[in-house]
Amino acid sequence: MKLGKKLGVIGGVLVLAVVVVLVVTVIFIDSVAKAAIEKGGTYAMGVPTTLQSADVGVMSGTFAMKGLNVANPAGFSGPHFFALASGGVAANLGSVTKDVVEIPRLTLDGIKVNLERGSKGSNYQVILDNLKRFESQDPKAKPAEDKGGKKFIVREIVITNVEVRVDMLGLGGGATAVTVPIHEIKLNNVGTAEGGIEIGKMMNVVIKAILATAVERGGNIIPGDVLGELKGGLAQLQGLGEFGVEVIGKAGESAQKLAEGLTKVGAEAAETVKKGAEGVLKGIGDLIPGKK
Numbered sequence: 647m648k649l650g651k652k653l654g655v656i657g658g659v660l661v662l663a664v665v666v667v668l669v670v671t672v673i674f675i676d677s678v679a680k681a682a683i684e685k686g687g688t689y690a691m692g693v694p695t696t697l698q699s700a701d702v703g704v705m706s707g708t709f710a711m712k713g714l715n716v717a718n719p720a721g722f723s724g725p726h727f728f729a730l731a732s733g734g735v736a737a738n739l740g741s742v743t744k745d746v747v748e749i750p751r752l753t754l755d756g757i758k759v760n761l762e763r764g765s766k767g768s769n770y771q772v773i774l775d776n777l778k779r780f781e782s783q784d785p786k787a788k789p790a791e792d793k794g795g796k797k798f799i800v801r802e803i804v805i806t807n808v809e810v811r812v813d814m815l816g817l818g819g820g821a822t823a824v825t826v827p828i829h830e831i832k833l834n835n836v837g838t839a840e841g842g843i844e845i846g847k848m849m850n851v852v853i854k855a856i857l858a859t860a861v862e863r864g865g866n867i868i869p870g871d872v873l874g875e876l877k878g879g880l881a882q883l884q885g886l887g888e889f890g891v892e893v894i895g896k897a898g899e900s901a902q903k904l905a906e907g908l909t910k911v912g913a914e915a916a917e918t919v920k921k922g923a924e925g926v927l928k929g930i931g932d933l934i935p936g937k938k
Contacts, residue, residue, distance in 0.1 A: 680697050680699070683714070683845055684696055687714070687849050689780070690780045690847065690850045691716055691727075691773055691776050691849070691850075692719075692773070692779070693716060693717045693719055693772075693773070693776070694716075694717040695716050695849075696715050697711055697712075697715075699713065708735065708736050709734060711732065712731070712732050713729075713730075715730075718769055719773065721767075722764075722769040723762070724769070725760075726760060727770075728757070729758045730754055731756025732755050733752065733755065734752075735751065736749075736751065745842075746797045746841065747796055748798075748799050749798055749799065750802065751800075751801065751803075752800045753803075754803065754806070754852065755806045756806075756807050757805065757808040758809050759809070759810045759811065759857075760811050761812045761860075762813045763814055768875060770857070770879070771875060774882075775879075777850055777854070778883060780846065781883060781884050796844075797841070797842030797843055798845070799837040800833075800836040801835060802834055803833040803851075803852065804830065804831075805852065805856065806829070806830045806831075807829070808828035808831070808856055809825055810825070810826040810828065810856065810857075811823060811824075814869065824864070824867045826864035828863060829894060832891070832892040832893075833855055833890070833891055835888075835889060836851055836889050854883055855891055860876075861873060861880070863893075
């Protein structure tokens with residue numbers, strides 16, 4: 647066979663190999679992304695985390711997901727602890743193939759959080775304890791599948807249409823429940839300080855931001871003992887001050903007023919922990935920009 651033909655055959659084989667790799671990537675990348683989110687959530691919160699679907703746009707740099715569900719800890723009756731209807735991003739195409747992916751904006755919409763408290767304890771305390779263990783773990787102790795994965799820097803996370811339901815199961819002669827609606831929460835520059843964070847830590851940040859906002863917004867309707875437990879648990883977790891948390895109310899509601907309310911929550915939580923706990927890492931005041 648002449649040299650030209652040999653080179654042609656080799657070139658054709660290489661092109662075919664590239665095409666096969668691209669096809670396989672397109673076919674399986676959605677399932678890979680789905681599995682990464684499920685593993686990251688399960689690892690961070692210590693309960694099974696599932697995702698209905700993930701859709702990765704390889705060429706466009708987009709990502710969409712539906713039906714994220716964080717299971718209730720064992721022994722609690724609700725269908726889930728946390729459920730997300732939909733989310734999506736448009737990533738920086740130049741960083742998609744790198745170890746650290748830069749995302750200008752991540753949107754999370756339609757979130758339902760169920761907080762349950764009964765005679766045997768509360769589901770939120772189990773989750774907060776799991777998050778505390780997650781934050782304090784040595785990175786070397788991570789499971790094999792969580793090592794060497796992609797990290798993310800998100801310039802803005804926008805969380806909208808949140809409902810936090812608090813159930814007092816079997817207490818006071820019957821089940822009672824209150825719901826705290828949250829219109830919108832924004833987090834800025836998530837992962838910037840660390841040079842990128844993994845999916846599990848990103849989910850940890852989102853959960854903490856929602857619970858901290860629920861404490862502030864539900865101060866007049868959530869039972870005092872539940873508020874105390876939430877404040878104490880949050881105060882033992884890493885603060886959110888570096889992310890520039892902004893709570894936005896519906897039309898006519900002052901974002902500045904809400905921010906001031908979160909500051910007040912921080913002061914109260916710090917005092918609660920000071921009186922009743924030893925070795926607390928940081929007060930809930932760290933949840934607000936400038937409070938460290």
